[in-house]
Amino acid sequence: xxxxxxxxxxxxxxxxxxxxxxxxxxxxxxxxxxxxxxLFLGFGRMVTTMIDHASADLWILxxxxxxxxxxxxxxxxLRDRVATMEGVSWAVPLVIGFSDWRLxxxxxxxxxxxxxxxxxxSLQPFNVVDGNVQALTRGANVAVDRSYFxxxxxxxxxxxxxxxxxxxxxxxxxxxxxxxxxxPYVFVDLKNARNYTGTPRDRASSVLVRLKSDADRxxxxxxxxxxxxxxxxxxxxxxRSRSRSFWLFGTGAxxxxxxxxxxxxxxxxxxxxxxxxxxxxxxxxxFATLRAMGxxxxxxxxxxxxxxxxxAVIGFAIAAGIGSIVVQMTAKSALPxxxxxxxxxxxxxxxxxxxxxxxxxxxxxxxxxDPATVFMR
Amino acid sequence: MNDYVVEAKSVEKTLGRxxxxxxxxxxxxxxxxxxxxxxxxxxxxxxxxxxLLVLGCMLxxxxxxxxVCGTPTADADKEALARIRREHVGFVFQSYxxxxxxxxxxxxxxxxDIRGEHGGRAAxxxxxxxxxxxxxQKVDSLPGGLSGxxxxxxxxxRALVANPSVVLADEPTGALDGKNGQSIMRILADTAxxxxxxxxxxxxxxxxxxxxxxxxxxxxxxxxxxxxDRPRMPTAVPFRx
Ligand SMILES: Nc1ncnc2c1ncn2[C@@H]1O[C@H](COP(=O)(O)OP(=O)(O)O)[C@@H](O)[C@H]1O
Ligand SMILES: [Mg+2]
Numbered sequence: 001x002x003x004x005x006x007x008x009x010x011x012x013x014x015x016x017x018x019x020x021x022x023x024x025x026x027x028x029x030x031x032x033x034x035x036x037x038x039l040f041l042g043f044g045r046m047v048t049t050m051i052d053h054a055s056a057d058l059w060i061l062x063x064x065x066x067x068x069x070x071x072x073x074x075x076x077x078l079r080d081r082v083a084t085m086e087g088v089s090w091a092v093p094l095v096i097g098f099s100d101w102r103l104x105x106x107x108x109x110x111x112x113x114x115x116x117x118x119x120x121x122s123l124q125p126f127n128v129v130d131g132n133v134q135a136l137t138r139g140a141n142v143a144v145d146r147s148y149f150x151x152x153x154x155x156x157x158x159x160x161x162x163x164x165x166x167x168x169x170x171x172x173x174x175x176x177x178x179x180x181x182x183x184p185y186v187f188v189d190l191k192n193a194r195n196y197t198g199t200p201r202d203r204a205s206s207v208l209v210r211l212k213s214d215a216d217r218x219x220x221x222x223x224x225x226x227x228x229x230x231x232x233x234x235x236x237x238x239x240r241s242r243s244r245s246f247w248l249f250g251t252g253a254x255x256x257x258x259x260x261x262x263x264x265x266x267x268x269x270x271x272x273x274x275x276x277x278x279x280x281x282x283x284x285x286x287f288a289t290l291r292a293m294g295x296x297x298x299x300x301x302x303x304x305x306x307x308x309x310x311x312a313v314i315g316f317a318i319a320a321g322i323g324s325i326v327v328q329m330t331a332k333s334a335l336p337x338x339x340x341x342x343x344x345x346x347x348x349x350x351x352x353x354x355x356x357x358x359x360x361x362x363x364x365x366x367x368x369x370d371p372a373t374v375f376m377r
Numbered sequence: 378m379n380d381y382v383v384e385a386k387s388v389e390k391t392l393g394r395x396x397x398x399x400x401x402x403x404x405x406x407x408x409x410x411x412x413x414x415x416x417x418x419x420x421x422x423x424x425x426x427x428x429l430l431v432l433g434c435m436l437x438x439x440x441x442x443x444x445v446c447g448t449p450t451a452d453a454d455k456e457a458l459a460r461i462r463r464e465h466v467g468f469v470f471q472s473y474x475x476x477x478x479x480x481x482x483x484x485x486x487x488x489x490d491i492r493g494e495h496g497g498r499a500a501x502x503x504x505x506x507x508x509x510x511x512x513x514q515k516v517d518s519l520p521g522g523l524s525g526x527x528x529x530x531x532x533x534x535r536a537l538v539a540n541p542s543v544v545l546a547d548e549p550t551g552a553l554d555g556k557n558g559q560s561i562m563r564i565l566a567d568t569a570x571x572x573x574x575x576x577x578x579x580x581x582x583x584x585x586x587x588x589x590x591x592x593x594x595x596x597x598x599x600x601x602x603x604x605x606d607r608p609r610m611p612t613a614v615p616f617r618x
Contacts, residue, residue, distance in 0.1 A: 295459065376427070
């Protein structure tokens with residue numbers, strides 16, 4: 001180990017209490033930023049779950065529809081015209097919307113109805129763990145997620161409840177289809193979806209389109225756009241990013257998460273700057289001695305920056321450990337915190353920048369002090 | 378070039394500001410020669426430390442000039458002064474100023490590290506320097522585990538390891554008992570005589586007088602007397618603990 005590094009680490013670890021305070025500051029700050037950004041990523045993923053699991057290439061949406069949950073409607077005749085166009089494999093109407101679910105206890109809770117398409121599989125319940133999805137096409141059958149059993153007052157396949165006064169039966173159970181809005185998704189067939197959401201026969205929330213594998217996609221897209229008139233035709237990628245930016249930035253949720261992250265950065269920087277400065281001040285005699293020995297300022301800065309980097313590395317390691325525990329704990333929750341390798345790398349860079357910036361603060365204050373005064377006392 | 382290692386001419390130094398301003402040096406001429414141990418004596422507050430720091434380029438004179446190994450220091454900025462110290466000056470202080478978290482060897486090695494000498498060779502040189510002051514058994518001790526005299530010897534090894542032309546010691550025996558003080562003075566005298574360095578020792582301890590080649594007395598920021606009539610101590614046998 002180089003002597004500068006030895007000196008830097010001994011300086012840091014010498015005062016245990018201050019080192020602990022520094023670590024608490026860094027860890028608090030990095031974990032806060034990690035959670036905020038992890039929520040941001042988790043939220044960004046969650047809001048596109050349905051789009052991700054649909055097998056459509058294109059989405060025809062009412063003009064200005066902002067997200068999957070958008071309540072506006074379009075004319076379903078468009079679907080018939082598009083279905084027969086060149087290059088189109090299938091076009092399927094989708095009906096979504098809020099409805100009321102009455103538990104056997106009589107309690108009522110809101111649910112979010114999604115029409116399942118079993119013929120073309122444009123969108124159907126995924127991660128099915130029990131029951132039979134095909135049964136959705138018969139009678140008043142529904143598929144629900146097992147994470148909402150309590151809320152919906154059901155215990156699995158065979159349980160019953162009421163939607164808008166009509167008796168429904170659970171025929172399939174999924175795992176992990178969760179809504180960030182906490183309203184449970186309920187899959188039903190198209191006809192029932194219309195009834196439960198009050199959507200007229202000639203209307204649909206959107207039309208999902210699959211292109212033939214050999215179709216000229218650009219050509220098909222512009223032909224469908226021309227046919228769609230007022231309605232918008234988006235690729236799934238475009239729809240995904242539109243939903244994401246709506247939920248994250250249109251609603252202020254993203255801004256709030258970023259504000260929280262910024263707060264974390266500020267708090268962390270202030271704490272680290274304080275402890276590093278007070279550490280530097282405590283070791284002023286030593287820095288003055290180095291100066292008397294003829295060391296360049298650069299050498300002294302190196303010691304301080306090494307201290308900052310040691311803080312950063314140890315603090316980040318602890319924070320990353322706590323972060324991974326939080327990730328595991330929230331994995332099954334309504335809003336899992338998602339930490340990607342990129343987020344980790346960015347957080348490490350941020351920790352280093354935060355600590356080095358604090359180190360520079362300490363340096364600026366230290367160079368103001370004349371080392372000669374140390375030897376005149 | 379003359380054989381003066383450090384030469385101060387008409388040096389004045391004011392310290393503090395406003396009402397607290399003190400005229401600590403009021404026109405001092407002093408030159409230090411290779412192979413000579415100079416004692417700087419005088420009452421407390423007479424300007425001894427100030428003069429030592431000016432000679433060692435830690436303080437810049439308010440007026441007058443300081444030349445170190447032929448290099449005038451008047452136009453040097455802080456980094457240039459640091460370089461002059463690095464190349465020519467070794468300091469020893471009354472309160473040792475060792476790094477409490479580093480071993481004796483590491484403390485000495487710092488003096489080489491700041492000069493860009495790293496690694497095993499630097500460590501070996503540092504242990505050799507400690508052996509020279511009689512601390513070969515204590516190379517891995519922390520300062521807290523050493524006696525005052527031993528700590529001061531580490532500080533001297535640190536000041537000497539990079540072969541400075543001048544060693545400036547501010548009351549190096551001030552915190553030590555008679556026996557330890559004697560051995561420190563022995564090492565400093567050897568440094569002057571055997572190793573041909575210029576050595577300046579600030580003191581008001583009369584027991585160190587026998588080691589001096591020359592005694593300079595300062596009062597109120599002025600040199601009032603210079604004597605060179607002290608008999609040299611025999612220093613043929615290098616000091617061993
Ligand atoms: N930072 C300072 N500001 C003002 N006066 C000072 C300062 N440092 C030392 N002095 C004064 O300068 C004079 C010389 O101090 P010093 O060189 O330390 O004396 P000595 O080492 O001989 O005891 C003393 O009167 C002391 O009080
Ligand atoms: Mg003094």
